[in-house]
Amino acid sequence: MSGFWDTLFGLGDKLAAHVLLAASAIALGIAIALPLAVWASRSRAVARLALGFASLVQTIPALALLALFFPILLSLRAVFGDDLPTLGFLPALLALTLYALLPILRNAVTAQTNLDPEVLEAADGVGMSAWQRLRLVEAPLAAPFIMAGIRTAAVWTIGAATLSTTIGQPSLGDPIFAGLQTQNWVLVLAGCFASAALALTADLLLGLIERGFALRKRALWLGGMIAVLLGGGAAGLAQYAPWRGNADDRIVIGAKSFSEQYILSRLIGQRLEDAGYRVEYRDGLGSAVVHRAVTTGAIDISVDYTGTLWANELKREDNPGREAMYEAIVEWKERTSDARIFGRLGFENAYAFAMRSDRARALGVSSLTDLSGVAGRLTVGGDPEFFERPEWIAVRDIYGMRFAETRNFSPTFMYDALQSGEADVISAYTSDGRIAADRLTVLEDPEEALPSYDALIVLSPKASRDERLRAALEPLLGAIDVAEMRAANYAVDRTEDKRTPEQAATELADAIGL
Amino acid sequence: MSAGDSALQFDSVARHYGDLRAVDEVSIAIPHGQFVALVGASGSGKSTLLKTANRLTIPDTGRVLIDGEDAASLPVSALRRRIGYVFQGIGLFPHMNVAENIAIGPRLAGERLSEARIAELLGLVELDPTMAARMPDALSGGQRQRVGVARALAGEPRLLLMDEPFGALDPITRDALGDRVRALHDDLGLTTIMVTHDMAEALLLADRVLVMDQGRIVADETPLALLEGAGGEIAQGLVAVPREQARRLAALPGSGPA
Structure with a gap:
């Protein structure tokens, strides 16, 4: 298990980047959601529109939302010039901010609509201005509910931030994605552990603030806030300290x-x-x-x-x-x-068709031409996208390939399917290490149906x-x-x-x- | 009576909700020091009329004059701070203790109330000074409305508006608090308008009873005149209820002089 701990403690940089990203997204989410909630409490149309938009955003998978910001920012370069970053921190921040909006906004709006109308009448009756009413009555009464929303947003955002790896923003997703790909489970575990621990810590601290608000104990919420700020500050320092260079x-x-x-x-x-x-x-x-x-x-x-x-x-x-x-x-x-x-x-690293050598010998298959003759008795396996790709369509049409059955496997399990006989032939990648390790036969492509x-x-x-x-x-x-x-x-x-x-x-x- | 003599004057005040005329061209003047009860059935427009005085309701047409000044010409928060307002819902701020609730009006004006003044205000509504540190959820309904009255009086208003102030209280508390408010009205030299649907309460506490029906004032009499049959059909219909109750109570075996 020492490998796990070494890996975990080696994640300091990723953790700092992750904290900074998630904290910025939540802070920006709060900065947008709270004024919006106040506005929504004064206008039904705004409330419906804002909540509708935030709910819609929530239905977009986080991975897609992150990816969407690349073309959006790219087109915005027409306005802001070519210095506008299209990958990394900025798109990750924007996508996660949108993601953080919903729980904060929903709780803030709900809290406002659930305020006792008699308390609000009294606030007006004693002569509060709109701002005084917001500051002295609405905000303190809504605060515990808003904090609950921020807690939810924090846990979601910290989890979703692991996906920002895919758009080039360092995060705790780096070890998870790298580990999943190379089947290095220690790496995956360390990334998940760190991300979960971070989420739980944030939840705990924000929970303290929430309880502080609910019980009206200043020490509790102030202490929680200081701890949150210290954590964010430490991450910022670790990321942008002067000794890290330009x-x-x-x-x-x-x-x-x-x-x-x-x-x-x-x-x-x-x-x-x-x-x-x-x-x-x-x-x-x-x-x-x-x-x-x-x-x-x-x-x-x-x-x-x-x-x-x-x-x-x-x-x-x-x-x-x-x-x-x-x-x-x-x-x-x-x-x-x-x-x-x-x-x-x-x-x-081209697409190719591979078979177990003993199977290929037994069937007398060494090329795709040979394969087309016996395909009617065989099962072909491919990764989920393969049977939609032009490569497959070309092979199918040029060689007249008709298999008895086609099955989808994740790339990792395709080779196991070949070994276990669940597939007779699979779509492989020519540079894949398993071809050599499993001593597979890569079939010739005399008609050059498969592109290089x-x-x-x-x-x-x-x-x-x-x-x-x-x-x-x-x-x-x-x-x-x-x-x-x-x-x-x-x-x-x-x-x-x-x-x-x-x-x-x-x-x-x-x-x-x- | 000229406008300058009135603590409060409604001048052709109207307020419509769609086709409904909640307040229909009401003109009435209330001199300093009077305790006025505004009586009527639900939906007669009495609360709407009352709230035009501190602009919780904005009249569509007409003017409301406070000490001769047009209420619309004053900054609304300043106007409300100089008018005491007590209503059935009470609306104590649940996140503030009793002292903070009472001191809120002066605090908005940038003034801090001393502990002694809080104790004095609590004394006015017959509450113990140790109540100051309590939170509203630790009070009974009657105690809460007493704090509501103390809060309304904290800014030393000369005009007190009360909208069904005792409607949610039990009869004993209601009676005691009604008497207490009447005594405060006299001691502090207030002008008081109390909206109520209870004619008995109006007759017992007020100097003058205004009866509203469908947005109009249909009777403007002293309690004595009402008891003597003045004010017309609607007013007499309302007076008949407590009178009949009193008659039946008197007729019960064992009541009355033996």
Whole structure:
């Protein structure tokens, strides 16, 4: 269990970032919700509109809400200029603030509508102005209910803040997402534990303030407030202390949420650190987010794949072949932006079909052409999106593939399904470590129905102009073949003797002679 | 009687709620020192009329003059602070103790009441000074309304408005507090308007009884004149109730002079 505690205490930075984010969102939520509640108490229309909007926001999954702010902020750059951040703290703050609004607003409005009308008549009767009535009567009587709303908002926000990892804001979600991907349960557990402990602590302290208000005990609510402020202040200090240095000379490397991306970002990061750069990682970014992020300069470096960019960014559905696709993407990037495709790493992480070797031999299958002949007796497994993707449709149509049954598995369990015989053939990724580890047969694709997915490095406008950085990354181009990438991925993914992405990156660097 | 002689004067005051004429062109003058009962059935408009005096209700047309000044021309909070207001709901502030409740009006005007003054105000409504530290939820209904009266008197108003002040109290408390308020009215030289639907209470406490019906004042008499049959049909209908009760009580076996 010592690994757990080491991991947990190593999360200080993430905890500070998490506290700062959640506290800012709750504070901003309070600052918006309270005046809105006062206004709502004076106007039914405002009350209905505000509560309706807040409830609507609540029905949007937090993950989607966070992701939505990227395009919103991007379009707002037309107004505020290109310095407006589109990833990281700002969108996370805005999304979580919206999320925090509902419970605070609802409790504040309910508290106001439930105030005794006779007490309000008395307030008017003794000659209070509207402001005096609010300050001397309505606010103190509503305070315990409002605090209860703030407590709920705090617990929700602290939980939802873990999802801000996906839009490049460091949080306690970083270890959770990284751990889930690499099946490092200690990491997941540490992240969850820290996040839950934070939520419980916040709930406890805000509960003290609530009780202080309800019992009209100043020591109680003042003490609770001081503790909350101290916690927020400590997190702010940890994040923005002068000794942490200037963010501008740091290189930010983005990674999507799978092991290969973690390893390659570390490999790149280690080379840049050796060259004297300060490096920061934004892990677990959404696939759609990462390319726009590097194009706009929100991050400096990402690793992407030709097939992904071809379909998602160029919106192309044809398959011109490996070289032509790469050339077209390089040309497209130069034409449409200041960001650049720096070069290819050498391996592909393409979709492929894989079978157990003994099964493939027994059925006499070594290519997709062979497979189409026996598919009517077989079950195919794929990740949940695979059977919607153009790759599958192309294979199905070009080879006339008709399986007896199609089944969805999460990527982690696909290989287990193959071993247990629940699937005869699966959609695999060519660089996946399990292909080598399970000694699977990857089927040939003689008709080139499956597009290539060459791994490539994308540089932001700033990074692409940096000669020293280009020189540091030059040796990686064309240096990694698929067997080495499989080995590195497997070292992270396997359950026994696991490597962290950092260790795997170091081993990979050794293996390719850097 | 000129406006300057009146503590309170309603001048063609009207207030409509949609088609309903809650107060229909009421003009009436109340001289200093008078204790006036405003009597009528539910919905007769008596509370609405009363509340135009401290502008808890804003009249659609007409003027209300306080000591000859148009109430609409005064800042509303200043106006209310110089008028004592007691109502059936009492409306003690539940988060303030008795002393804080009593001192709220002067506090709004930037004045702090001394402990002695709080004790004096509690004395006026026959409450023990040790009540000062109690919270409202620790008081009985009668005690609460006594605090309500003390709160209304804390700003030394010359005009006291009471809207069904004793309506929710038990009969014994109600009687005692009614007498107490009448005595305070005399001792402090107040002008008092009390809205009530109870004609007996009006006859026993007031110098003058105004009867309202459908937004209009239909009778304006002294209690004695009412008992002698003046004021018209509606007023006499209201007087008949306590009179009949008294007659039946007197006729009960064992009551009256043996």
